[in-house]
Amino acid sequence: MSMEKKYKIRKSGNSDVTTIPKEVKEHIGVNTGDSISYLLKEDGSIVITKAVEEVDIDQIVISVMAEYDEAIKDLVDL
Numbered sequence: 001m002s003m004e005k006k007y008k009i010r011k012s013g014n015s016d017v018t019t020i021p022k023e024v025k026e027h028i029g030v031n032t033g034d035s036i037s038y039l040l041k042e043d044g045s046i047v048i049t050k051a052v053e054e055v056d057i058d059q060i061v062i063s064v065m066a067e068y069d070e071a072i073k074d075l076v077d078l
Contacts, residue, residue, distance in 0.1 A: 024048070 007018045020030075028050050030036060035051035065072065 009016045030050045037051040039047040
């Protein structure tokens with residue numbers, strides 16, 4: 001599949017923004033709220049891909065500890 005469309009870069013606050021066409025989102029498998037990665041190539045081209053989300057083990061442990069705080073305290077008291 002080949003596609004070429006031109007989009008303007010606009011100012012939004014202190015950032016520059018542009019839209020991502022529906023066809024591009026579908027092609028790389030992203031939805032609103034997902035993250036993307038940019039790979040800057042030596043020839044001046046850019047590859048845009050869906051970002052691989054890293055698992056934050058520390059945040060998972062904190063979340064579990066908060067959810068089961070009372071149960072964990074009860075187990076310690078046994």
